[in-house]
């Protein structure tokens with residue numbers, strides 16, 4: 001938003017950032033091993049939107065990269081999303097063949113079917129397979145990640161990782177998949193590198209902003225510009241209707257004195273350990289290092305002040321609560337809400353870039 005406003009309108013923008021760095025959760029930096037690590041968890045840019053990819057390309061070159069994930073299932077590492085090769089690796093050949101034929105007949109080769117759709121399809125063979133994948137891939141991972149069973153979370157969440165009826169072993173199948181060649185921080189740094197943009201780090205919104213009586217106040221004076229708020233909306237309004245729940249992650253990095261630890265960028269452990277997955281960053285960004293850096297993600301509840309709000313936990317109840325906060329926001333004509341926290345949505349990186357581009361267009365209409 002800052003980049004668009006500065007470069008397209010020539011208006012001044014002040015970016016107020018609570019952390020001591022730019023880039024939000026995309027922030028990456030080189031660690032002691034000289035390896036580029038994603039400090040807030042692995043971020044892989046994938047999109048079908050040419051507009052998003054073109055827009056970002058103005059600020060970075062790309063390293064072509066196709067993300068691959070393995071799932072550790074009863075000691076065997078199989079491709080995730082669960083595909084026809086995963087099936088062959090876990091089932092006896094004749095059974096695997098029969099299930100494969102059945103699935104292809106029913107859904108068509110190459111289709112991507114959400115697990116929750118497979119579960120109640122009515123065909124006993126397919127339901128047998130669905131039940132297996134549900135128990136081995138989704139149930140325990142989702143319990144760890146969300147503290148809830150797959151049936152109790154928004155179906156869109158598990159549908160992000162469908163059952164794939166092909167041998168395509170990539171985690172995403174979008175048209176554009178890449179990583180900024182020198183990282184997200186550098187890319188976002190270039191976006192902000194404009195004479196109209198000023199940056200104020202280490203500053204929480206409540207140190208400089210006050211919202212009262214339909215008016216926005218900035219450092220004690222009434223502010224007449226637009227306020228684009230990307231933080232937690234419940235926090236902005238003093239938790240008036242209670243907290244909007246989030247899941248968080250305890251992100252534990254480990255540096256090892258070995259060239260490589262695992263054969264894929266990410267290995268998921270649905271059923272073992274308290275963490276959900278291990279990412280080895282060298283797979284994302286090659287590094288001339290004889291050491292390697294890993295990240296284990298331990299999901300937990302978000303507690304304000306203690307950890308980061310990463311994933312909105314949307315249920316009918318939390319959506320209703322969010323609507324209440326939106327009502328409060330509507331009292332402020334110049335307040336614009338954008339982002340995972342402000343909109344309480346599970347946006348991917350490409351979703352939020354597109355959303356920002358659209359909001360900017362609406363803003364100037």
Ligand code: UDP
Nearest residue numbers: 137138139141142145157158160161268270
């Ligand atoms: N999921 C799962 N098992 C897996 C991978 C994903 O149950 O091995 C479910 C889980 O509920 C997770 C959701 O699918 O929260 C989305 O996974 P994704 O990898 O897209 O999550 P993210 O990378 O955004 O954390």
